[in-house]
Amino acid sequence: MKAKILFLLSLVIVLLSLENCKPDPKTQTTSTDPDSLYRGTKYIIQIPFGFPSLTNPYKDSLTVEGIQLGRRLFYDKRLSSTGLLACASCHMLQHGFADSIVLATNVSGLNKRNAPTIQNLAWAPIMFWDGRQPTLAAQAQDAGHNELGLLPASAVPMLQADSVYARLFRKAFGRPGKVTESEIYLAIQEFEMSAISANSRFDSLQRGQAQYTPEESDAFFTIFTQNTGECFHCHAEGNDLLMVNRTSGFTFRNNGLQVANTINDFADAGRGAITGLSTDYGLFKNPTLRNIAVSGPYMHDGRYKTLEQVINFYSDSLHLTPNADPNIALHMDTANGEHLLTGGMHFTAQQKADLLILLNDMTDTSFLNNPNLKSPF
Ligand code: HEC
Ligand code: HEC
Structure with missing residues (x-):
């Protein structure tokens, strides 16, 4: 009897120690698989609602x-x-x-x-x-x-x-x-x-998750996406659902910013200096308007400090130059039946105020405060 109990006891001990010998699943790879030292955790980009799929090879x-x-x-x-x-x-x-x-x-x-x-x-x-x-x-x-x-x-x-x-x-x-x-x-x-970045108020409006106020509606439906402002031609490339998202159809345009009589007069030739094509002089990448309210100064040369100045530029200070975009060129002023080399969309004070509200809607505070993007130091 005693021997039987002893036998059973030792069996239990053996079983228990065998159990202890089993590799811990958490540490298994480190102890038995040398490659695990060199294996990271796969990260999958979550495509925000309404964004196009990602073709980036990386x-x-x-x-x-x-x-x-x-x-x-x-x-x-x-x-x-x-x-x-x-x-x-x-x-x-x-x-x-x-x-x-x-x-x-x-x-x-x-x-x-x-x-x-x-x-x-x-x-x-x-x-x-x-x-x-x-x-x-x-x-x-x-x-x-x-x-x-x-x-x-x-x-x-x-x-x-x-x-x-x-x-x-x-x-x-x-x-x-x-x-x-x-x-x-x-x-x-x-x-x-x-x-x-995909969580600005503008994103919510575009997704139908928020209601346009009358001012936002004016800014978006009668200025931004119409020839009143022409903005969408260049700042909504590829006709994406989320218009401020830089996605397909990236192009270079001349928005009438610089003054130049010939293609050699541009203070910064932009795209032209890269391609050497005469049709590219004075063209710049259409910038995203996402988080625009916090990303000033504005334009490739940072010449405007505020969004009010940018809106005033589109309203009253456009320049006709070689390679000016057709949507800019058609807003040149006329005097005595002659087209001038300057012009603008000539917004009312109300339109300017509404546009400013829309541009402010593009701020995504969750992006600007995202802890994963902050300094790790
Ligand atoms: C001293 C200021 C400065 C520093 C430092 C700097 N950048 Fe920039 N970055 C710029 C400027 C100016 C441009 C625009 C230049 C141009 O377009 O010719 C730019 C452009 C970019 C762009 C292009 C964005 C777009 O939409 O085309 C990216 C991306 C970028 N920088 C990432 C980086 C990274 C990564 C580093 C560090 C390795 C870095 N920058 C360091 C000033 C800086
Ligand atoms: C013909 C194309 C075109 C049209 C139309 C247009 N833009 Fe632009 N926009 C551009 C380009 C290109 C730039 C950059 C130009 C540069 O720096 O030389 C720019 C720059 C801007 C900037 C500054 C962006 C930055 O990061 O510095 C703002 C803001 C802006 N545009 C808003 C608007 C608004 C609002 C409208 C409509 C009233 C509009 N744009 C119409 C092409 C256009």
Whole structure:
């Protein structure tokens, strides 16, 4: 009897210890699968309601760790040759990732152009006011070299030696070994792809989840989308449901901003300086109007401080130049039956006020306060 009990007891002990030997499912991969060190957690972009599907070739290679890594890099001043500048110095979340000053100073001098917003660029096939880079990673490399003065010879070893960075690089790019320069830019691209704005009041109006006030209705249905203002021709490319979303049909236009008699007179030739085509001189990428109220100063040269000034420009200060868009050209003033080289949509005070309300509706505070987009430092 005693022997039987002892036998049963030892059986229980053996069974229990066998149970303890079973690998813990939570740690299983780390202890038995060496590759798990190099495997990040897949991140799937949730397409907001009404947005078109994503064709970006990088959309399936995003990881949680890659995005975290890109975010750190985006905010890290140690990447710049001076140690004083990060991407986020000129691209501030509270301004829709735009800059709040007219022209910023980079490592080698004053920038020529105003820094635009960074939002919903996962859908964008061209980067910069003149579209000179095709992807976010190529753009980030351009900015890394020209804005930050990033030197791979010092930045790469610095990142490699930092245990947080080293772990994130391993997870994001799925292999051991050395950090490479191109991975820096791929990670920044991942972070930027995760910067999605889709919750402004304007989005709710477009989705039918909110009611237009009479002022908003006037601004949208009689000015923005009619030839009273012509705005939709350029700021609603591709006829998307969400008109301020930059999606398909990105094009370059001349909105009558600069004064020029010939194509060589444009102070900034914009797209023309990239393609060399005479029909591209003075053209700039149609900017998104999303979060426009917080992303001033406005235009490629940051010449306007306020949205009131922008509205007054479209109302009364358009210029007819070579390559002026037809929707701008048809608003030139006439005197004695002659077309002048200046003009405007000539809004009433009420129309200006209504347009301003509509532009303010495009502010997405959930984006501007998104904790996942804030500095990790
Ligand atoms: C010193 C200021 C400054 C810094 C630092 C800076 N940028 Fe920019 N950024 C700009 C300016 C100015 C432009 C517009 C230039 C142009 O279009 O020619 C721009 C344009 C962009 C655009 C294009 C957006 C669009 O809609 O076309 C992206 C994306 C961007 N920057 C990301 C970055 C990243 C990533 C970094 C860090 C690697 C960075 N920037 C660092 C000033 C800066
Ligand atoms: C013919 C095309 C066209 C039309 C029509 C047009 N825009 Fe624009 N808009 C542009 C382009 C292109 C720019 C950038 C121009 C530049 O910087 O040289 C711009 C710039 C802007 C900006 C500044 C954006 C920024 O990030 O700096 C605002 C705001 C704006 N437009 C609002 C409007 C409104 C409101 C209307 C209608 C009353 C309108 N636009 C009509 C093409 C157009």
